[in-house]
Amino acid sequence: MIRKVPVEELRPGMEVVKLSSEIWEHLPFLYTRPGVIESRSQVERIRAEGYLHAFIQVGEGGEAMDRRLDGLLAGPDSLPPPKPRVPFEQEMEVARVTYDRAMHHAKRIIHDVKLGRKVDYEASVETVDAIVNSAIRNPDTLLCLSKLSDYDDYTYAHCINVAAIAVVFGEYMGLGREELVRLGLAGMMHDLGKTAVPSRIINKRARLTDVEFEEIKRHPEYGCDILVRQREVTDDVLEAVRDHHEKFNGSGYPERLVNRDIAPFARIISLADVYDALTSDRSYKDAILPNKALAIMYGMRGQDFDPVEVQMFIKCLGIFPSGSLVKLNTGFYGVVYESNPSLPLMPKIKIILDEDLRPIPSELVDLAAAQALGNRNLEILECADPASYRLNLRPYLTRSG
CATH class of the missing domain: 1.10.3210.10 (Hypothetical protein af1432)
Known part of the structure; x- marks a missing residue:
């Protein structure tokens, strides 16, 4: 999990999360240099530079983080009923x-x-x-x-x-x-x-x-x-x-x-x-x-x-919002089409790339429906960064097939 903490709570061994974004306007005194805190003297330098907060990673990787969020957000009581949608x-x-x-x-x-x-x-x-x-x-x-x-x-x-x-x-x-x-x-x-x-x-x-x-x-x-x-x-x-x-x-x-x-x-x-x-x-x-x-x-x-x-x-x-590139347990990659508020880890996805990032005939899969039919062999492992693979997702999202 990721947690926002006051700088004075930083301790050696804590890992500061990479946060290179326009968040300065909301959190102007946020320390954003990623990496592990090495010493108390480093904490003192951060404080002396006027920083007040940092985001740290608390002991869980990406997949565990997604599943923990899923568990925390899965309660149905406050969930509005699903509405009919245009395809x-x-x-x-x-x-x-x-x-x-x-x-x-x-x-x-x-x-x-x-x-x-x-x-x-x-x-x-x-x-x-x-x-x-x-x-x-x-x-x-x-x-x-x-x-x-x-x-x-x-x-x-x-x-x-x-x-x-x-x-x-x-x-x-x-x-x-x-x-x-x-x-x-x-x-x-x-x-x-x-x-x-x-x-x-x-x-x-x-x-x-x-x-x-x-x-x-x-x-x-x-x-x-x-x-x-x-x-x-x-x-x-x-x-x-x-x-x-x-x-x-x-x-x-x-x-x-x-x-x-x-x-x-x-x-x-x-x-x-x-x-x-x-x-x-x-x-x-x-x-x-x-x-x-x-x-x-x-x-x-x-x-x-x-x-x-x-x-x-x-x-x-959704844990995987629409437009996210995701890696599947098969090694293939897909793009999230529609989120699933009642089952956040099981959106609708379009599988578009093989394990070597080569385009394949796209396949639309509803993960929740597949699991309901007993197919538990397909799941999302993690989000992937399209920029890292020089991928433009727009063609996959703005056309059918």
Whole structure:
């Protein structure tokens, strides 16, 4: 398992998890240099450099970690009943158009805000309405597409990914349609305030100075200032934009709100925001595998996130979220098509590569159905990193066969 600990609890022999992502905005004083802690003097140096927390690996490898999470999240009592879905391949064609149009709209509104223009709110509602429609028909398509965006478009893709992931989770939690649209609007606009922060700070790869971080901490309020001038924007959208960096234990910003004092939409946006930051490629860093990102977020429960809400978020996405490349016990590789909230280790997968990573005629397999029929010979061993094999998964996910 992965656990977030205060730096003062680090001890020689503990292993710090590799965490090369855009998480600095959420955890600016996080120590992220991976490897085993060698000595007490190393801990003292880390403290002296001003770091407050680190993520450590607690005694279990990837497969054990997945199974432990599966056991913790398998309780059926809080699980919403399954809903009928449009087939993945059928909805993917529609979802791809929806996603591409949303990306175009995100570029437009960010450009307009930088020029001092108002956000086209009516067009924003139409864009999010299409995202909500797709999430209702088959949420796994949007989750797949959120992991296939090009890093050169990260600024825009992040807005759309957060909106899509938040809507998928909100739909899973039973929010009504109008609520989902407002939630999606909040997700799409949650970082508009960054347009008022100097680009040298936004694009800085090194650790921020205290002064720079204080400026970053103002972007939720900048975002509210941009949107409050538009009368169409509802209070719950404004609250979500303002509060999306608040934390369960009161250590967030800008108001250091605690637990249920944080607006409900903001708590959902925060989960989607961190997940997308962890799992997105950038020009200067590789994404973290989706299952590892969820394990990291689980390690943040009770500190950054409400323990129940982060557990439900992981149930929604699945231990192996849609779009994940997985290695099977046969040595073959597959890509996850659809998650299975009731049996997180048994999603639907498309087997696409042999043990030597050579393409094979694809085969769609429902692991849960196969086991129900007595076939226990096929299972997922671990997530794999497509970047390590120079694989582009998009063709496998956006076409049938």
